[in-house]
Amino acid sequence: MPEIYHALGLHMHQPLGNLVSLQHSEESWEAKQILWCYDRVTRMLENYEDCARMHMSFSGTLLKQLEDPEVQETFADTLDIPDMLERYKNSHIEFVGTGLYHPVYPLTPASDWDAQTSWWQGLGKHILGQDNFPGFWPPELGFCMEMIPMLKKHGYKYVVVDCWYINPKRKMRWEELRYRPYIARYEGEEIIVIPRDRELSDAQESGINPGWFQHELYERTKYCDFPVLVTTWTDGDNGGWYRSSQIENGFWGSFYHPVLHNFREGTLGFTPIHISRYLEMFPPEEEVEVYRGAWNTGEHWGGDFTQWTGSLLQKRGWDEMHQASAYYQKVKKAFDLNEQKLRDPEDVRQLIITAYDHLLVAETSCNFFWGSKWVHRSFDELQLTYHNLDMAMHVLNERR
Numbered sequence: 001m002p003e004i005y006h007a008l009g010l011h012m013h014q015p016l017g018n019l020v021s022l023q024h025s026e027e028s029w030e031a032k033q034i035l036w037c038y039d040r041v042t043r044m045l046e047n048y049e050d051c052a053r054m055h056m057s058f059s060g061t062l063l064k065q066l067e068d069p070e071v072q073e074t075f076a077d078t079l080d081i082p083d084m085l086e087r088y089k090n091s092h093i094e095f096v097g098t099g100l101y102h103p104v105y106p107l108t109p110a111s112d113w114d115a116q117t118s119w120w121q122g123l124g125k126h127i128l129g130q131d132n133f134p135g136f137w138p139p140e141l142g143f144c145m146e147m148i149p150m151l152k153k154h155g156y157k158y159v160v161v162d163c164w165y166i167n168p169k170r171k172m173r174w175e176e177l178r179y180r181p182y183i184a185r186y187e188g189e190e191i192i193v194i195p196r197d198r199e200l201s202d203a204q205e206s207g208i209n210p211g212w213f214q215h216e217l218y219e220r221t222k223y224c225d226f227p228v229l230v231t232t233w234t235d236g237d238n239g240g241w242y243r244s245s246q247i248e249n250g251f252w253g254s255f256y257h258p259v260l261h262n263f264r265e266g267t268l269g270f271t272p273i274h275i276s277r278y279l280e281m282f283p284p285e286e287e288v289e290v291y292r293g294a295w296n297t298g299e300h301w302g303g304d305f306t307q308w309t310g311s312l313l314q315k316r317g318w319d320e321m322h323q324a325s326a327y328y329q330k331v332k333k334a335f336d337l338n339e340q341k342l343r344d345p346e347d348v349r350q351l352i353i354t355a356y357d358h359l360l361v362a363e364t365s366c367n368f369f370w371g372s373k374w375v376h377r378s379f380d381e382l383q384l385t386y387h388n389l390d391m392a393m394h395v396l397n398e399r400r
Contacts, residue, residue: 006217010236011137014059018065035081041088057137097120098138115356134158145184157279178220183287194231197230204255207254209255210254210258313372317379325359328355348396351395355392362379364378
């Protein structure tokens with residue numbers, strides 16, 4: 001039997017303003033349940049430092065809400081958010097980076113990838129107390145090979161991808177595609193790709209029995225002739241499995257704690273591990289390519305991004321997004337060329353910065369996830385983008 005290692009990850013995300021919006025609606029109870037999901041993690045890991053190996057990704061839109069003093073005050077009776085964030089800083093969780101406004105990278109303009117990525121790092125370092133982040137979780141697990149140079153530029157060693165999109169350079173058994181890291185290269189840069197097991201992750205999200213999980217890992221990996229890395233990663237704040245206040249019936253009490261108890265007793269059959277530690281022990285050598293795609297959502301398999309592009313209004317939104325991004329690049333270039341000629345360059349610079357922030361907010365995946373229902377949010381942000389860019393361009397044209 002091969003050595004079997006398990007890397008477990010939770011992704012936490014809320015659209016901008018959603019927590020307060022829920023609090024002021026008839027679903028105020030839902031906001032409390034969501035916040036308790038975030039608070040529960042470090043508490044559930046207490047006294048398990050010897051064996052708990054958790055990975056987490058926090059969207060920038062969520063981190064912005066958690067650090068907001070008004071949000072902290074709004075929920076003060078529900079949760080001491082600053083105390084919670086301090087516990088995260090002192091935890092042994094392996095945090096990974098992601099995009100600031102939770103964009104589906106392959107669908108957004110490549111010229112905006114750098115800002116979405118670097119701005120999240122600044123926020124993540126500040127709130128989570130980390131100097132660096134070894135891995136990257138693409139929002140909606142949306143990945144394409146063109147992202148590799150950008151991810152390397154920002155210091156990422158690995159990126160999590162969906163196992164369905166691994167494209168080997170030789171014939172491989174299906175368990176090889178799922179249960180070992182590989183190297184992916186693009187334009188002279190390389191990164192390690194970590195396949196996330198789609199089916200086991202779906203089970204983790206729905207509710208999972210420790211005995212079934214252990215048996216499933218054994219059956220899926222019994223023919224492997226290499227040290228196995230099984231990676232499961234799901235949302236950690238959606239569904240009753242995670243939100244239930246009856247901890248003994250949810251993810252932590254029914255699955256994770258029993259797994260850790262079994263490991264301590266030597267009866268688990270696999271070893272919880274951080275991905276960075278696995279890579280130190282077993283660095284990958286073989287190269288693969290990765291097809292463009294996202295994770296599965298409901299009835300959609302993710303490879304065609306239908307969840308975010310299926311309707312006419314969604315398609316129109318992406319077209320406008322790319323046009324607005326190109327316009328921003330045009331105005332920014334004009335400003336850089338004429339900055340020294342301006343009487344008040346700082347005013348123009350602020351208009352351009354404000355416009356860009358609205359553009360990046362418009363790229364939030366949730367604006368497109370719900371069919372045509374939320375696309376107006378993206379259009380609203382794009383309108384503000386154009387407004388600020390037009391004002392900046394007007395000043396620039398006057399000074400020419």
